[in-house]
Amino acid sequence: xxxxxxxxxxxxxxxxxxxxxxxxxxxxxxxxxxxxxxxxxxxxxxxxxxxxxxxxxxxxxxxxxxxxxxxxxxxxxxxxxxxxxxxxxxxxxxxxxxxxxxxxxxxxxxxxxxxxxxxxxxxxxxxxxxxxxxxxxxxxxxxxxxxxxxxxxxxxxxxxxxxxxxxxxxxxxxxxxxxxxxxxxxxxxxxxxxxxxxxxxxxxxxxxxxxxxxxxxxxxxxxxxx
Numbered sequence: 685x686x687x688x689x690x691x692x693x694x695x696x697x698x699x700x701x702x703x704x705x706x707x708x709x710x711x712x713x714x715x716x717x718x719x720x721x722x723x724x725x726x727x728x729x730x731x732x733x734x735x736x737x738x739x740x741x742x743x744x745x746x747x748x749x750x751x752x753x754x755x756x757x758x759x760x761x762x763x764x765x766x767x768x769x770x771x772x773x774x775x776x777x778x779x780x781x782x783x784x785x786x787x788x789x790x791x792x793x794x795x796x797x798x799x800x801x802x803x804x805x806x807x808x809x810x811x812x813x814x815x816x817x818x819x820x821x822x823x824x825x826x827x828x829x830x831x832x833x834x835x836x837x838x839x840x841x842x843x844x845x846x847x848x849x850x851x852x853x854x855x856x857x858x859x860x861x862x863x864x865x866x867x868x869x870x871x872x873x874x875x876x877x878x879x880x881x882x883x884x885x886x887x888x889x890x891x892x893x894x895x896x897x898x899x900x901x902x903x904x905x906x907x908x909x910x
Contacts, residue, residue: 707772718756751777805835824870846903
């Protein structure tokens with residue numbers, strides 16, 4: 685569940701049904717390119733800072749969509765897992781990984797993040813644009829659960845639309861656009877167990893496939909488990 689292009693008016697009230705229908709209705713929803721905040725975070729804060737070979741690092745992408753971030757991480761050498769509500773989306777990610785000869789470094793799971801669990805712990809957990817309109821998901825609870833999946837010394841990155849992105853119809857502008865403080869509150873971190881590396885908004889511009897350019901505002905929260 686990454687960035688949105690257009691949103692149908694006849695949405696199902698059930699998030700899993702809604703997102704599966706959206707993915708199944710088109711051949712591809714997202715660009716397949718890595719989210720810029722994730723790439724910057726990995727380069728500046730994660731593997732080089734810790735001095736570890738990327739092949740020893742594990743990443744988890746919550747709301748992975750068709751797997752663009754998962755495949756990028758795998759191409760950098762990470763073992764990467766992506767979880768999304770839509771089986772169509774995760775099937776596409778799996779197929780793209782096989783086509784890129786990255787299948788041995790990725791795992792895709794179709795599951796509801798509100799209940800999905802794992803015993804594995806990760807060096808990086810990321811949730812990029814985990815926002816759902818017009819069908820709401822228990823986003824705060826999902827983010828709080830995400831803290832459980834971070835290994836000691838690992839990072840959790842939450843990137844969100846902090847303002848309505850270009851292309852979203854006016855009727856969705858009233859939906860929640862979290863601030864960095866909102867997402868820190870949702871994480872409910874124990875101060876003695878975590879360091880806040882970044883909690884800020886960042887402007888950026890993005891060019892769509894049709895050539896139009898949209899100015900966006902992202903909320904970025906990066907925390908590190910001690």
